[in-house]
Amino acid sequence: MNHDDLPYWSARAADWAANYHRTLRQHPVRAQTALGETAAKLPAHPPEDPEPMEAIFGDFETIVPPALTHWQHPRFFAYFPANASPASMLAEQLANAIAAQAMLWQTAPAATEIEQVMIDWLRQALGLRDGFTGTIHDSATTATLSAVLTMRERALDWRGNLQGLSDQPRLRLYASAETHSSVDKAARIAGIGQDNLVKVQTRADHAMDPDALAAAIVADQAAGFVPAGVILCVGGTSIGATDDIAACLAVARTHGLYTHVDAAWAGSAMICPEFRPLWQGIDGADSIVFNPHKWLGVQFDCAVQFIADPRPQIKTLGLRPAYLDTQGQAEPVNYNEWTVPLGRRFRALKLWFTLRAYGLSGLRARIRNHVAWAAEAEQAVSALPGIRITTPCVLSLFTFRYNDSDADTAALLERINNDGRIYLTQTRHAGQFVIRVQVGQFDCTREDVMMIPQVLKDLTAKAT
Numbered sequence: 001m002n003h004d005d006l007p008y009w010s011a012r013a014a015d016w017a018a019n020y021h022r023t024l025r026q027h028p029v030r031a032q033t034a035l036g037e038t039a040a041k042l043p044a045h046p047p048e049d050p051e052p053m054e055a056i057f058g059d060f061e062t063i064v065p066p067a068l069t070h071w072q073h074p075r076f077f078a079y080f081p082a083n084a085s086p087a088s089m090l091a092e093q094l095a096n097a098i099a100a101q102a103m104l105w106q107t108a109p110a111a112t113e114i115e116q117v118m119i120d121w122l123r124q125a126l127g128l129r130d131g132f133t134g135t136i137h138d139s140a141t142t143a144t145l146s147a148v149l150t151m152r153e154r155a156l157d158w159r160g161n162l163q164g165l166s167d168q169p170r171l172r173l174y175a176s177a178e179t180h181s182s183v184d185k186a187a188r189i190a191g192i193g194q195d196n197l198v199k200v201q202t203r204a205d206h207a208m209d210p211d212a213l214a215a216a217i218v219a220d221q222a223a224g225f226v227p228a229g230v231i232l233c234v235g236g237t238s239i240g241a242t243d244d245i246a247a248c249l250a251v252a253r254t255h256g257l258y259t260h261v262d263a264a265w266a267g268s269a270m271i272c273p274e275f276r277p278l279w280q281g282i283d284g285a286d287s288i289v290f291n292p293h294k295w296l297g298v299q300f301d302c303a304v305q306f307i308a309d310p311r312p313q314i315k316t317l318g319l320r321p322a323y324l325d326t327q328g329q330a331e332p333v334n335y336n337e338w339t340v341p342l343g344r345r346f347r348a349l350k351l352w353f354t355l356r357a358y359g360l361s362g363l364r365a366r367i368r369n370h371v372a373w374a375a376e377a378e379q380a381v382s383a384l385p386g387i388r389i390t391t392p393c394v395l396s397l398f399t400f401r402y403n404d405s406d407a408d409t410a411a412l413l414e415r416i417n418n419d420g421r422i423y424l425t426q427t428r429h430a431g432q433f434v435i436r437v438q439v440g441q442f443d444c445t446r447e448d449v450m451m452i453p454q455v456l457k458d459l460t461a462k463a464t
């Protein structure tokens with residue numbers, strides 16, 4: 001295969017993709033394949049000689065689709081959908097063709113500058129104050145790790161990077177048990193240790209108790225620990241738990257702690273002004289992450305971190321060896337210094353395409369529909385015999401339980417996903433097995449969402 005062959009095969013791939021998306025509703029959402037089935041279809045050894053693209057493409061068509069969980073299926077209500085709007089798919093094709101490494105301004109001026117402008121467009125779109133800047137990471141996990149590393153170095157006056165952590169005081173981080181596991185992972189990787197991530201008590205509404213946060217910080221200081229930072233959540237992954245941002249940021253500020261807010265899926269909803277009370281006070285945060293690859297429809301991967309003052313993070317993560325010096329340039333933004341990896345993809349392009357192709361009005365309409373339809377589905381589900389709503393809608397996420405039994409709820413979930421018309425996943429809440437419903441697939445319709453109560457009605461009626 002060479003560059004002359006690429007247009008033909010690109011066209012074949014585009015036709016395949018269009019047909020794939022057009023016919024998704026005919027397929028079960030969750031993969032119905034057995035463990036090891038796909039691997040068994042591949043030769044055990046790599047090919048010694050070149051193979052014709054026709055054979056490679058043919059195998060793709062027969063082997064891959066049957067073994068997929070269809071993330072772009074309009075009835076995907078599991079986890080949070082990782083969306084891929086057609087406009088963002090097109091931008092990714094172009095970014096793939098360019099294949100630039102956007103590590104320095106010099107290595108990709110267009111990527112760096114479009115990224116800066118997209119961050120500012122999104123800042124305005126989400127209603128954040130003037131002054132936030134930021135960057136695009138591969139994932140919320142990397143953004144949170146970057147913020148936690150910044151908390152560490154800031155608390156140690158940047159000694160950790162040079163001296164290591166062995167002789168440093170023990171640092172403490174604070175988050176509620178509702179925050180995502182990426183916070184635990186960041187505490188581990190940063191060398192702070194998961195035992196030093198204090199899980200602050202929550203109130204009845206599942207939000208971190210600001211008084212308990214203050215008490216934990218004071219107690220730690222008295223015990224000789226060094227508090228370093230607070231991680232808050234807006235729309236937790238499990239049930240959508242949302243901290244009182246204004247109150248918790250005020251406590252953090254009183255004690256001089258760095259703050260990071262994880263709004264990975266819910267953050268996109270803030271393009272709608274009516275949802276902004278959910279993160280009231282957000283302008284006081286040091287760092288915020290949200291994933292346009294979730295609810296804004298921008299193809300994975302695209303995680304945006306807003307930063308109030310980028311200098312501490314750059315001081316933590318930036319390294320400039322001689323071979324990365326940009327000779328003779330006025331000081332430009334070199335985005336590798338804002339994050340963990342050196343090499344970076346041109347991710348801003350798909351944001352540019354998506355924001356322009358749908359407009360904020362088009363994206364708002366989708367999110368508002370999802371929130372309204374989720375509430376409608378919750379209402380219909382709550383009326384079914386044996387089903388109890390365990391947590392009500394936070395934006396477009398609710399959970400329920402069947403026959404008030406872990407075993408019956410788990411068995412129902414298995415029946416739902418074997419049925420295939422919809423895809424749901426589970427979590428544990430208040431010690432119990434519950435089923436999550438999350439509406440957010442870019443192309444879903446009201447009819448798709450109302451398939452949730454329909455499937456539940458069919459499957460609970462059949463069950464004994």
Ligand SMILES: *Cc1c(COP(=O)(O)O)cnc(C)c1O
Nearest residue numbers: 139140141180235236237264265
């Ligand atoms: C999805 C999600 C994450 C993890 O996102 P990645 O980009 O996959 O790392 C973190 N926090 C919340 C609240 C999420 O919903």
